[in-house]
Amino acid sequence: MSAKTQDTDAHARLSCSAAYRWTVCSGAPRLEAQFPDETSVFAAEGTRAHTLLETACLLGLETTAEAITLVEGADAEMAEQLQPVLDWIKQEQASRPGAVLFFERKLNPGRALGRDDLWGTGDLVILDEPRKEALVGDLKYGAGLAVEAVDNQQLRLYALGAIALATFPVERVITVILQPRAYHTDGPIRTETIARADLDAFAQTIKEAAAATDAEDAPLVAGxxxxxxxxxxxxxxxxxxxxxxxxxxxxxxxxxxxxxxxxxxxxxxxxxxxxxxxxxxxxxxxxxDGTELPGFKLAKRRGHRKWINPETALIELAAAYSVTDDQIAPRTLISPAQAEKVIKAAVGHKADLSELVHTPELGPRLVPDKAKGEDVFAEIVDLFAGLEDAA
Ligand code: SF4
Known part of the structure; x- marks a missing residue:
């Protein structure tokens, strides 16, 4: 399988990734156009993760760690998180002789829907002519909300884009969420296989939703x-x-x-x-920007004071005030997670800290039932079941 890459930064009026929004709130694209598109630190981190994975794949590296020095801002932790994703992609590559793989490929579902404002960028696209299949993958580096692969409109739009890109008749598309950091009961890599007929039906629905955004009085719907x-x-x-x-x-x-x-x-x-x-x-x-908000003002903020030069401060404080190093610069042990990183960098493998650390119980917290964490009452039910069995 060969690999290609294409850089696409442009933002569509109807982006695939925002389909979950504009299919419900058809007035959103009109209103959003009045607001600046600002990037966040999370988006920057996601971009680094995408680049690291793409670099490792394109160079045919065995590990994402080998690409760290090639990607500004990437680190060992990011490489470790992305390694299972790289392994999975390599497995797909190996099992699909004759297929073509793209990274960051512009996908244009709008072409099939008669629109020039609906497109997106597929992180991973595989066109597998021998199997008459396409595969579209989306890397989600966020650790918060676990994204479902099933019935995912963004992925289905990418699937339509992949069909438009292929030069052979695609019979089915496999859509994939690659989300190494968020907990999901089905694991970090989740897929759905969608038959061409189902995608054609989806195309009709999405065409109507896209047309609804064109109306000047398209309604705003919150949720x-x-x-x-x-x-x-x-x-x-x-x-x-x-x-x-x-x-x-x-x-x-x-x-x-x-x-x-x-x-x-x-x-x-x-x-x-x-x-x-x-x-x-x-x-x-x-x-x-200068708008006055009644009862509010922009106030200056100051951070906490910091030593201009910590080493000079240490020497001068000890000399001027007769304080010991332990009083002003006590040595503290780094956390187990930090120690694991330091040791891995030093000796090349993960440290076994099991005899040295413990994980305190913090008491239960209330989370949605699909979120990470064992069910407190399930544990108690298991305990009683064990007692009954013993009796
Ligand atoms: S209702 Fe929600 S989705 Fe629609 S424009 Fe307002 S904030 Fe955006």
Whole structure:
């Protein structure tokens, strides 16, 4: 299998990655166009991870660690996280003689839908003519929300783009989420195989959703999909939605909450939290641009004081105030995770710290049922089952 790469940075009005948003809120593309597209530290980290993986693949390296020095900002931890992804890609490469592999390939589902504003960039695209198959993979380097491969609109749009790219009739597309850092019960690499007929039906649905965004009065619809919307901080519909959730929560104070309502309010709390954060960021940005916000001002901020030169300070403090090194610069042990990194860099393999460390129990926390972490009550049920068996 051969490998190609193509650099595509342009942002589509209807991007594949935002399909989950514009298919629900058809007014979002219109409103988002009024807000700047700002990058975040998480996006920068994701870009480094993509580059590291792509570099290792294109150079045919056995490990992502071998590519660290070639990618600015990449480190051993990132390489370790991406190694299973590289292994999986190499396995796919080996099992598909005659296939062509692309990285960061512009995919144009809009072509089949008669639109020139709908495209995206597939992190991994394999066109396998002998098997009449295509494979599209999306690397998610985020550790927060685990993304599903099944019924994933972004991947299905990439699948349509891969079909448009192929020069042979594609009978099925395998869509893949490569997410090494977020916990999911199905593991870090998750797939769905979609028949061509199902993708053709999806194309019809998405064509209608895309057409709905063209209307000048396309409605704004708020919900969980608002999370990464560029317009979130300045969107009055989201503001009203978040306030109505908050009002309901306060109304509920008058009477005891039943478990159903508690669970619903916990889910909706994310929408309110996300909106407040977006509102604060938006307010700070327009205030910096000179907009006056009644009752607020831009105040100077100062950080904590820092030594100009720590070594000089150490010598001068000891000389001037007769304090010992232990008093002013006590030696502290690094954490087990940091020690593992140091030792791995020094001796080339992971240290066995099992006799030296313990993991304290911190008490339970409430998380959505698909999130990482053993179920406290499942453990107790197992314990009772064991006692019954013993009896
Ligand atoms: S914040 Fe939500 S409701 Fe407002 S434009 Fe964005 S997706 Fe639509």
């Amino acid at each position: 969980e999909h608002c999370h990464f919307c560029r317009a979130a901080g300045g969107c009055s519909v989201l503001a009203e939605h978040a306030m109505s959730i908050a009002r309901e929560a306060f109304r509920a104070v008058e009477q005891p909450l039943d478990p159903q309502r508690i669970a619903r309010l916990l889910h909706e709390a994310d929408v309110v939290r996300g909106w407040l954060k977006a509102l604060e960021e938006y307010a700070l940005r327009i205030a910096k």
